[in-house]
Amino acid sequence: MTSAPDRTPTRRRVLPAGGNGSLWQARPSCGIFAFRGTRLRIVVEDPSEVLFPTDCGLSLLSALDGDGAPVLEGVSALDVGAGSGLYSVALLAAGAERVTALDINPASVAQTVANVTANGLDGSRLTCVTSALEEYTPGERFDLVITNPPHLPYDPSYARGDGLETALVARRGGRAVYDAVVDRVDRFLTPGGSLLMAHSSLADIPRTVAELGSRGYETETLEIFEMDIPLLAYAEHRETLQLRLKELRAAGRAEFDGSRFTVHALLFRRPGGAARP
Ligand SMILES: C[S@@+](CC[C@H](N)C(=O)[O-])C[C@H]1O[C@@H](n2cnc3c(N)ncnc32)[C@H](O)[C@@H]1O
Numbered sequence: 001m002t003s004a005p006d007r008t009p010t011r012r013r014v015l016p017a018g019g020n021g022s023l024w025q026a027r028p029s030c031g032i033f034a035f036r037g038t039r040l041r042i043v044v045e046d047p048s049e050v051l052f053p054t055d056c057g058l059s060l061l062s063a064l065d066g067d068g069a070p071v072l073e074g075v076s077a078l079d080v081g082a083g084s085g086l087y088s089v090a091l092l093a094a095g096a097e098r099v100t101a102l103d104i105n106p107a108s109v110a111q112t113v114a115n116v117t118a119n120g121l122d123g124s125r126l127t128c129v130t131s132a133l134e135e136y137t138p139g140e141r142f143d144l145v146i147t148n149p150p151h152l153p154y155d156p157s158y159a160r161g162d163g164l165e166t167a168l169v170a171r172r173g174g175r176a177v178y179d180a181v182v183d184r185v186d187r188f189l190t191p192g193g194s195l196l197m198a199h200s201s202l203a204d205i206p207r208t209v210a211e212l213g214s215r216g217y218e219t220e221t222l223e224i225f226e227m228d229i230p231l232l233a234y235a236e237h238r239e240t241l242q243l244r245l246k247e248l249r250a251a252g253r254a255e256f257d258g259s260r261f262t263v264h265a266l267l268f269r270r271p272g273g274a275a276r277p
Helices: 055-064 086-093 106-118 163-168 176-188 205-213 232-250
Strands: 011-014 032-035 038-041 076-080 098-103 126-130 142-147 189-200 218-228 260-269
Touching: 032 055, 032 086, 038 086, 055 086, 055 189, 055 218, 055 260, 076 086, 076 176, 086 098, 086 106, 086 142, 098 106, 106 126, 106 163, 142 176, 163 232, 176 189, 176 205, 189 205, 205 218, 205 260
Parallel strands: 011 218, 076 098, 076 142, 098 126, 142 189
Antiparallel strands: 032 038, 189 260, 218 260
């Protein structure tokens, strides 16, 4: 399986096979998780339109709760592909000064606002933007960009045309949103700022690390999580999806072992400026 892209010894967690949702604090349907001492709840009203957070998304928060995670108090953050608002809620609860939640899906933006409000957080610290990342021109730079991009390769046979597809599937072998983040992050981050990414081993981690590294970004792997490939939403297209993934693996662009893959909680620091601790 994938090795860490830097030299720091990295904690590896193996999540149980045969399910998803093991990182929720209670049953997944309750949507309860703890982050930096606060108990938070995420609700998704229409799971075919807005992704109910998976272990892949939760793994980044779990890593951010661990040793060596960056300070979040007082930061201004951009949540790219906010989905249910999982990261926006957690960041505001952890003391972020301002969070901008961006998603191409208007239902995600509405769900993010609802979850921020339902958790009793100050909505005046949240800005919501419905836009593709590729078309977004912010009027400011952020200390932190956080994202868990879609990571499954697109195939026309399983195109659903709904929000769940937008959340899970991407063109260019599942890399389209990763590429958009890598291409644009310099426009969004302050010098010395951090990009926090849940990076799937199905979407060519070495390429992201190499491209950002060539621009002077330092990479730190906070944790690696091994888990099942989330095929549930695509159960009837399992064979096609696995075929696409095997093609990517043969081309050196995906790493997985049977039904297991890894998600790397990556912290990239932009060079320059006075880096935050
Ligand atoms: C894997 S989901 C992550 C949702 C949430 N952050 C989480 O971890 O549970 C990816 C999100 O990215 C959004 N998205 C997909 N393509 C996008 C694009 N080009 N620009 C902005 N958002 C996009 C989807 O609508 C979806 O909400």
